[in-house]
Amino acid sequence: xxxxAIIIDAEPEPQPRKQIAVAATTPSDLLAMAVQQGADLDKLxxxxxLQDRWEANEARKxxxxxxxxxxxxxxxxxxxxxxxxxxxxxxxxxYNHAELSDITDAIGPALAKHELSYRxxxxxEGSNISVTCILTHVRGHFEQVTMNASPDASGKKNAIQQVAxxxxxxxxxxxxxxxxxxxxxxxxxxxxxxxxxxxxxxLDWLSKINDAQTVxxxxxxxxxxxxAYDDVPKTLKGAxxxxxxxxxxxx
Numbered sequence: 001x002x003x004x005a006i007i008i009d010a011e012p013e014p015q016p017r018k019q020i021a022v023a024a025t026t027p028s029d030l031l032a033m034a035v036q037q038g039a040d041l042d043k044l045x046x047x048x049x050l051q052d053r054w055e056a057n058e059a060r061k062x063x064x065x066x067x068x069x070x071x072x073x074x075x076x077x078x079x080x081x082x083x084x085x086x087x088x089x090x091x092x093x094x095y096n097h098a099e100l101s102d103i104t105d106a107i108g109p110a111l112a113k114h115e116l117s118y119r120x121x122x123x124x125e126g127s128n129i130s131v132t133c134i135l136t137h138v139r140g141h142f143e144q145v146t147m148n149a150s151p152d153a154s155g156k157k158n159a160i161q162q163v164a165x166x167x168x169x170x171x172x173x174x175x176x177x178x179x180x181x182x183x184x185x186x187x188x189x190x191x192x193x194x195x196x197x198x199x200x201x202x203l204d205w206l207s208k209i210n211d212a213q214t215v216x217x218x219x220x221x222x223x224x225x226x227x228a229y230d231d232v233p234k235t236l237k238g239a240x241x242x243x244x245x246x247x248x249x250x251x
Contacts (some may be wrong), residue, residue: 026054056250059141060213066114066137073110077103077181100172107179111135120180122169127151129166132242133174143210145178146242147235163168177206177239209239215247 053224079098111117115138127150146149147170151162176182205225212218222240225232 026051052105056141059137059139061136062139063116063141063143066116070110071116071118073113073180075106075110077106085214098172100168100175103172103175103181107175107181110181115139118175122167124163129163129170131167131170131174133171133178135178143178144242144246145174145206145210146176147177148238178210179209180210205236206239209236210242212243212247215244217248218243 019239027171076099080102081097081099116135118133118135121132121134128148129151129234130146130148132144132146134142134144149166151159152165152169159163203222204222205228208221208224210216212221218240225236225240229236
């Protein structure tokens with residue numbers, strides 16, 4: 001009996017598909033090609049506008065990534081300042097609060113680690129002091145929060161000290177608001193300084209207003225505030241109006 005070989009046709013093994021590298025074309029590339037091809041001024045202007053919008057969007061995304069990294073940092077804002085005094089009723093009052101230096105010392109290094117920096121714009125018109133805290137990413141995108149107050153006439157401060165006290169108060173709270181940070185049990189040392197005291201819940205609303213990226217998102221936050229408050233605090237109304245104005249201007 002002869003041995004017969006049995007041959008079974010097998011399916012060929014699938015070959016891995018070749019990966020085709022596709023180079024992303026940016027508005028900058030299109031602009032360079034248009035220049036080489038001798039495009040007219042109108043076309044070049046449109047491409048330059050497109051490039052500006054593309055860079056602004058990339059900067060905004062980089063800002064969001066940086067803020068996400070910052071929020072993950074173990075930042076602790078310590079209340080190092082102790083205040084103790086006797087009230088008009090003869091009662092002793094004592095509390096601790098975080099000074100501006102406590103906040104900047106805690107927040108500054110964490111912001112710098114993620115290529116973020118802050119600054120303030122300060123204006124005074126009559127008895128109104130306006131402080132705007134601007135948080136900027138190295139790529140150029142920035143967010144800001146504005147608060148207003150009257151000079152702090154409490155105690156025996158002279159005119160300059162009254163302005164300085166109110167300004168420092170607003171610097172502290174605008175920095176906390178723009179970064180979405182807060183101290184545990186917000187201090188009450190601003191009695192008589194700000195038009196309305198800021199508590200942790202108001203800081204959360206300010207953070208939501210500032211995080212809104214479109215007019216619609218900002219208006220949605222406003223609707224939420226109207227549901228949460230019988231009368232929305234003036235600080236939140238001011239922050240909302242400022243954010244809406246900035247969003248409309250950027251659009």
